[in-house]
Amino acid sequence: MQIKIKKQKEDRTIRMEALSRIAEVIINEDISRPYEETVSICFKGEDCSGILEMSPEEIEHIHNIIKKKAHLIKGYKAFVEKDAPI
Numbered sequence: 001m002q003i004k005i006k007k008q009k010e011d012r013t014i015r016m017e018a019l020s021r022i023a024e025v026i027i028n029e030d031i032s033r034p035y036e037e038t039v040s041i042c043f044k045g046e047d048c049s050g051i052l053e054m055s056p057e058e059i060e061h062i063h064n065i066i067k068k069k070a071h072l073i074k075g076y077k078a079f080v081e082k083d084a085p086i
Contacts, residue, residue: 001043003050020045 005016020043029037039059041052054062 003043003045003048016048018045018048020048020050 001020001022003016003018003020007014007016022041023044024042026040026042027037028040037056038053039056041054043050043052
């Protein structure tokens, strides 16, 4: 996946782009706080890594948007590298 970040500083804008792959998806839930669960998408690339943390509502929103536009996708090919670094 390609990550693009734009951060506004006081005097300038910083832009960053990086290629990475999804390493793991974690669902964080706590029995004592059942309504505060999160979904973490962990990614790692050659020169970057990070975690996208989202609420179930945000995941559902993204899912609904993709579902409405899925007819626009004509096809896809999955390229998997053997022994790809995580």
